[in-house]
Amino acid sequence: MTPPEAASVVTPESGPAGDRRAPALLVLEDGRTFRGRAYGARGETVGEAVFNTGMTGYQETLTDPSYHRQVVVMTAPHIGNTGVNDEDPESGRIWVAGYVVRDPARSPSSWRSRRGLDAELSAQGVVGISGVDTRALTRHLREHGAMRAGIFSGPALPGPGDEAALLERVRAAPPMHGAGLYGEVTTERPYVVPARGEKRFTVAAVDLGIKDMTPHRMAERGIEVHVLPATATLEDLHALQPDGVFLSNGPGDPAAADHPVALARGVLDRGLPLFGICFGNQILGRALGFGTFKLRYGHHGINQPVQDRATGKVEVTAHNHGFAVDAPTDTVSDTPYGRVEVSHVCLNDGVVEGLRLLDRPGFSVQYHPEAAAGPHDAAYLFDRFTQLMEDQRA
Structure with a gap:
């Protein structure tokens, strides 16, 4: 598969994927923000925010090419419990633009697991955020509709009072309407x-x-x-x-x-x-x-x-x-x-x-x-x- 254009841009920074104390910020195009902790790669990503109601199958979701240029919000609170294996991917790479979870697994457990989800996201340059109130976020998307969103962490996270620039970057991203992907x-x-x-x-x-x-x-x-x-x-x-x-x-x-x-x-x-x-x-x-x-x-x-x-x-x-x-x-x-x-x-x-x-x-x-x-x-x-x-x- 050909490498996609970033959903606006993905600029991951290598670092300890397991450091869940690093702050991260989710910015919606209507100005609503959610604070959380960095998950996966550090950096920034922009795409269309949608919520997924599946209780299982996160690995298949992440590797589904239909999720290209979308920031996926998982409504199930615990994600990553069974780690990542080499048999379940639905393509050769992760396609989501960004990933939003409530409570990521601290110690994945499965006889099929080869590595943790946090490490896999980091290795593939996928910027995510954890510790978000995904119920409130899902209600917001349900009431106001899918919209563009950005996740910012690490060097992409601005200091206090500089968040307006992030909103402008989110709003500058191409919408899904009219997108030939x-x-x-x-x-x-x-x-x-x-x-x-x-x-x-x-x-x-x-x-x-x-x-x-x-x-x-x-x-x-x-x-x-x-x-x-x-x-x-x-x-x-x-x-x-x-x-x-x-x-x-x-x-x-x-x-x-x-x-x-x-x-x-x-x-x-x-x-x-x-x-x-x-x-x-x-x-x-x-x-x-x-x-x-x-x-x-x-x-x-x-x-x-x-x-x-x-x-x-x-x-x-x-x-x-x-x-x-x-x-x-x-x-x-x-x-x-x-x-x-x-x-x-x-x-x-x-x-x-x-x-x-x-x-x-x-x-x-x-x-x-x-x-x-x-x-x-x-x-x-x-x-x-x-x-x-x-x-x-x-």
């Missing part, structure tokens, strides 16, 4: 995840910020997955002669993703089975002619209730999205690619969580069926994609 997290070169056991299908997966577990969930079902950069063309896809195309998760505003939208339309034109998740759901939505919009504070966590409208079944699902598809939920829509219906909705707020094409082989969901981290309620969606390719082949 998928190109900053995509793979530089294609690679293949081979099928486990007998190969049944070939899928071209467009990496818009793909998590490592996703192609492996397909490989478990006999699918050979060719992961392609976000710059892949329709010709690149068809050179693989795939049985289906997958659009991955990723960061940023889908309204700034013209190339993936055009690519999705080309796939629909050729009638290939198409499956999208998260950012891929938004890309498919825009390809079908729907709009997208920014949510007030997004869905970030592994405990979001979603209803399958066809069966009435409620699934507990993993989410990480700040944008959503603007599609009518009370009727079937006519699009340039035939009839389309909203297949899933979030029970918390009624947000569209899935689309299903009725006249072409394609569907998408806004959440993460790969369950890394999160519940396995939606794993059947990979089987649905497999069946779609089976039906198309018949």
